[in-house]
Amino acid sequence: MGQNDLMGTAEDFADQFLRVTKQYLPHVARLCLISTFLEDGIRMWFQWSEQRDYIDTTWSCGYLLASSFVFLNLLGQLTGCVLVLSRNFVQYACFGLFGIIALQTIAYSILWDLKFLMRNLALGGGLLLLLAESRSEGKSMFAGVPTMRESSPKQYMQLGGRVLLVLMFMTLLHFDASFFSIIQNIVGTALMILVAVGFKTKLAALTLVVWLFAINVYFNAFWTIPVYKPMHDFLKYDFFQTMSVIGGLLLVVALGPGGVSMDEKKKEW
Numbered sequence: 001m002g003q004n005d006l007m008g009t010a011e012d013f014a015d016q017f018l019r020v021t022k023q024y025l026p027h028v029a030r031l032c033l034i035s036t037f038l039e040d041g042i043r044m045w046f047q048w049s050e051q052r053d054y055i056d057t058t059w060s061c062g063y064l065l066a067s068s069f070v071f072l073n074l075l076g077q078l079t080g081c082v083l084v085l086s087r088n089f090v091q092y093a094c095f096g097l098f099g100i101i102a103l104q105t106i107a108y109s110i111l112w113d114l115k116f117l118m119r120n121l122a123l124g125g126g127l128l129l130l131l132a133e134s135r136s137e138g139k140s141m142f143a144g145v146p147t148m149r150e151s152s153p154k155q156y157m158q159l160g161g162r163v164l165l166v167l168m169f170m171t172l173l174h175f176d177a178s179f180f181s182i183i184q185n186i187v188g189t190a191l192m193i194l195v196a197v198g199f200k201t202k203l204a205a206l207t208l209v210v211w212l213f214a215i216n217v218y219f220n221a222f223w224t225i226p227v228y229k230p231m232h233d234f235l236k237y238d239f240f241q242t243m244s245v246i247g248g249l250l251l252v253v254a255l256g257p258g259g260v261s262m263d264e265k266k267k268e269w
Contacts (some may be wrong), residue, residue: 014203018253025254026133027085033126033247034081037097039240041077044070055107069107076100090134094127101127118167119241125164126248132157133255159198159261162252166196168245172212184215195252198261205252212249216242 018025044051048070056066076096083093101120110116135154169192173185188211194204220242222235 011200011203014206014253017206018202022254025250029247029250029254030084030130031247032243032250033130034084034097034244035247036123036240036244037077037100038081039236041074041081044074044077058109059107069103073100073104084130091131094131094134097127098124115171118171122164122168122171122248123241123244125161125167126244126251128157128164129161129248129251129255132161133251158252158255158257161248162198162201162257162261163196165245165248165252166192168241168248169208172215172242172245187211195249195257198257201257201261202253205249209246209249209253212242212246216246 051070051073052063052066055061055069056063059066061069077100080093080097080100083089084097101123105111105117105120108116110120132154135157169188173188188208191204191208191211194200195208216239220235220239222232222239225232225235
């Protein structure tokens with residue numbers, strides 16, 4: 001079997017997978033994508049005093065303002081998650097979660113930590129993909145009505161979302177000399193570039209989903225570490241951040257790459 005035949009078989013498998021899972025794939029994608037916000041919102045409840053004291057100490061803003069910040073984080077994230085999952089006011093929910101990301105970036109001084117900043121930008125990319133999906137759902141109600149002008153923002157949202165997902169993947173790279181890490185970085189980077197430029201997008205995104213999920217369960221198994229150890233929270237944070245990337249990639253699989261991609265340009269050729 002030649003290389004083209006193998007690629008064709010793999011693409012056929014991806015198309016078959018999409019046909020079988022078409023009904024519930026977007027729901028799974030949304031749940032994965034907002035899992036970081038869900039986990040963080042719940043953590044605000046269980047670590048209320050620690051979070052409040054941290055904000056108070058860092059910004060010297062007082063007990064009341066620090067408590068208001070934690071409450072806003074908790075309410076904003078959990079409300080946004082409920083709205084996204086229930087498919088109600090999705091655009092408003094996304095804008096609210098954008099606001100939470102911006103607020104946390106400033107409050108936790110993430111702006112000066114490149115790794116965390118890239119992860120927050122990637123979360124924004126996932127929200128862009130959610131916005132694009134909600135726009136496409138809205139338009140499907142008006143079948144047959146020309147939407148040439150309206151489609152452009154959606155296409156660029158999808159492009160922006162794909163590119164920002166690459167930032168998230170870059171934070172998952174392991175810069176050590178082990179053979180497995182080198183292979184992981186090379187294969188993962190190649191697949192992410194395909195997703196970013198929109199070439200063989202669904203197949204590349206689906207392959208990355210399987211790859212990242214396996215790595216996530218192996219490396220970030222926070223459930224194997226006792227809760228009282230700091231490593232538990234560290235791995236838990238990494239686990240749900242990676243699940244959000246997986247959710248973004250699943251949305252790419254479900255929606256396709258959009259108009260600004262090599263896959264779409266090939267159709268014009």
